[in-house]
Amino acid sequence: DSGVTQTPKHLITATGQRVTLRCSPRSGDLSVYWYQQSLDQGLQFLIQYYNGEERAKGNILERFSAQQFPDLHSELNLSSLELGDSALYFCASSARTELETQYFGPGTRLLVL
């Protein structure tokens, strides 16, 4: 158990809908990262937050957004969902700086029908 929690574990929804994925980092970790794992794109970095502030953006679609709250948990919002958004979404956390090892949560499996 990495100490990173993600809810829900599974999510099934329809095209055009909006969902929110939630992540709680390890106790004391300030950085949260979101990754998407799909069959065709592999593991891709989406976005990073550090102590409530957006730190870096990767291949994140405009339909996707995220935030990190004062208690350091983070939410990834996916809107206007398409079939191609079906994937495993991971949250990872690290202690302080970008040099720290990232520990991954169990992931949320999203299926868009």
Place this chain on the structure above:
Amino acid sequence: AQTVTQSQPEMSVQEAETVTLSCTYDTSENNYYLFWYKQPPSRQMILVIRQEAYKQQNATENRFSVNFQKAAKSFSLKISDSQLGDTAMYFCAFMKPRGSQGNLIFGKGTKLSVKP
């Protein structure tokens, strides 16, 4: 841009044997970090081992060790005394240094099957 290549999509090994997974990367950076993560059928991403580029000594963690060749930009993972529980996807990952985004760049993975 940095890239990570894992040239072996699938590998198999007999239980108790040794296997080596290959990884190469491309970067113009001098300081960086390299990782191996394991993803078993449960889909959990589990850190296996970490190597700092400034360290000449190869990292080891119990049965797992790496062969880090900085000049060749090679970072292979050796698993000794393979166990059935080692069956998983293995991902090699690169992290850019301080001042950069700090996100991981992953290879496409190697599926390892350990056979009894």
